[in-house]
Amino acid sequence: MSLTDQNCVARKFDLMLVGSVLIFLAACRPAEEVVAPEIRPVRAVTIASGNGGDSVSLTGRVQAESEVNLAFRIDGRMISRAVNVGDTVTAGQEIARLNPENEEDGLRAAEATLQGARGQLIEARANETRNRSLLAQNFISQAAFDRITQVASSAQAQVDAAQAQVGIARNRLGYTRLLADAGGVVTAVGAEPGEVVQGGRMVVQVARKDGRDAVFDVSARLKDIAPANPEIIVTLATDPAVTAKGRVREVSPRADPVTGTFAVRVGLIDPPAAMRLGTTVTGRMQVGAVPGIEIPASALVRAEGRSAVWVVDPQALTVSSRPIEVGASDPAKVTVVAGLNPGEIVVAAGVQALRPGQKVRLLGTQP
Numbered sequence: 001m002s003l004t005d006q007n008c009v010a011r012k013f014d015l016m017l018v019g020s021v022l023i024f025l026a027a028c029r030p031a032e033e034v035v036a037p038e039i040r041p042v043r044a045v046t047i048a049s050g051n052g053g054d055s056v057s058l059t060g061r062v063q064a065e066s067e068v069n070l071a072f073r074i075d076g077r078m079i080s081r082a083v084n085v086g087d088t089v090t091a092g093q094e095i096a097r098l099n100p101e102n103e104e105d106g107l108r109a110a111e112a113t114l115q116g117a118r119g120q121l122i123e124a125r126a127n128e129t130r131n132r133s134l135l136a137q138n139f140i141s142q143a144a145f146d147r148i149t150q151v152a153s154s155a156q157a158q159v160d161a162a163q164a165q166v167g168i169a170r171n172r173l174g175y176t177r178l179l180a181d182a183g184g185v186v187t188a189v190g191a192e193p194g195e196v197v198q199g200g201r202m203v204v205q206v207a208r209k210d211g212r213d214a215v216f217d218v219s220a221r222l223k224d225i226a227p228a229n230p231e232i233i234v235t236l237a238t239d240p241a242v243t244a245k246g247r248v249r250e251v252s253p254r255a256d257p258v259t260g261t262f263a264v265r266v267g268l269i270d271p272p273a274a275m276r277l278g279t280t281v282t283g284r285m286q287v288g289a290v291p292g293i294e295i296p297a298s299a300l301v302r303a304e305g306r307s308a309v310w311v312v313d314p315q316a317l318t319v320s321s322r323p324i325e326v327g328a329s330d331p332a333k334v335t336v337v338a339g340l341n342p343g344e345i346v347v348a349a350g351v352q353a354l355r356p357g358q359k360v361r362l363l364g365t366q367p
Contacts, residue, residue: 039359042319043349044312047293047342057284059237060216062275064207065249065267067187070095071203073175076102077196083204085189089180096191096203098176107169114162121159124152184208185277207277212268214246214281217261223251230285232266237280244271246283293336299348300326300334309340310347310354312362319347319358 072078076098083095128148135145190202197203214234218226229247236242249267256263266283268275275281299309307326310319324339340346345362347354354360 039361040350040353041361041363042310042312042347042351042354043363044345045295045299045348047295047340047344047346056222056286057282058216058218059280059282060214060266062268062271062277062279062281063213063215063265064184064187064277065211065213065265066208067205068181068184068208069190069202069205070178070180071200072096072098072178072197074098074103074172074199075197076176078191078193078203081189081191081193081203083186083189085186087186088183089186089206090183091180093180095178095180096193097178098197100173100176103169103173103176107166107173110162110165110169114159114166117155117158117162121152121155124148124155128152178203180206182206182208182210187277212271212275212277213249213265214268214283216264216266216283217256217259218251218264219261220255223262223264226285232283232285234266234268234271234275234281234283236274237282239274240282242272242274244275245269293340293342294333295336295340295346296348297332297334299346299351301351309336310351311340312345312347312360314345317360317362319354319360320356 078096079099081096082093083089089095128151131140131145131148134140135142184206186204187207188202188205190204191197214232232246232248234244234246246266246268248264250265252263255261295309301308301310301321306323308321308323311322312319322339324336326334326336347360
């Protein structure tokens with residue numbers, strides 16, 4: 001055997017040896033372990049069925065059905081006020097008075113002007129009468145008589161204007177006395193004797209005797225679920241035995257900027273005498289079940305432009321996405337009107353890390 005042949009045989013032997021070693025190592029390597037599916041811990045809530053209604057109680061105060069602010073029509077210095085808070089007033093009663101000196105002087109000046117205008121009118125009418133006979137005898141021309149007639153007409157206009165000024169001056173003098181236009185009870189005063197008040201400034205506030213309201217601050221949610229025309233039982237806070245029925249008379253269209261509540265005025269039907277103005281009362285009414293199912297806002301997910309939740313299979317402990325229809329929502333809760341049934345379990349926290357079929361471990365299920 002030549003040297004070349006010996007080298008070829010040696011190389012083949014080496015290759016066989018390396019292959020045997022590789023096969024042996026492959027046989028000795030352990031099989032790859034199967035990766036267990038990831039189980040994510042989540043918090044969940046159980047969907048409960050809605051109740052059939054409940055009684056809601058609110059605290060409010062008794063107020064007059066209508067309150068008016070009595071004020072002077074003109075400016076001036078107030079010299080007297082005949083009533084104080086809590087006093088009862090009658091229609092036509094004098095409430096306060098302004099210093100009338102300026103208005104009296106104005107009336108006298110207007111009356112003097114009227115007297116002067118009447119004197120000029122008498123002279124112009126007499127002159128017209130005299131010249132009418134002269135015109136008939138052709139002693140004056142028609143143009144001259146027309147000028148005399150025009151002077152008489154102007155004198156009549158001056159009298160009419162002066163009479164109007166006298167009427168205005170009399171009205172202003174009457175405005176110095178503030179009279180009550182209806183009976184009621186004084187609930188507030190806005191000016192004291194000696195002050196210079198402007199026209200329109202509230203001097204006294206009068207609660208009229210034509211009715212009483214119980215006024216409550218109602219949340220937007222309660223306003224939305226309340227019946228259209230509920231019957232409300234109003235009781236005195238200090239004596240629950242004193243009651244009266246009421247009907248909603250007015251609902252404020254604008255929420256209070258601080259509390260976010262709406263003022264609701266409930267007209268009291270034949271209120272007892274104990275329900276005086278300003279007393280604290282409690283109103284109770286029956287409301288129906290809230291339409292829809294409420295879930296935490298954290299349970300809501302958005303998928304392809306639609307709202308959905310993750311529903312847990314209680315047997316397999318896996319989740320699946322369920323489209324839902326949302327009726328209303330706020331930062332804390334969501335009202336679902338379609339897509340969920342009572343008894344189902346919905347993931348309330350950890351929704352962003354889930355996928356269909358994901359195994360979960362429930363940390364806590366809230367009813």
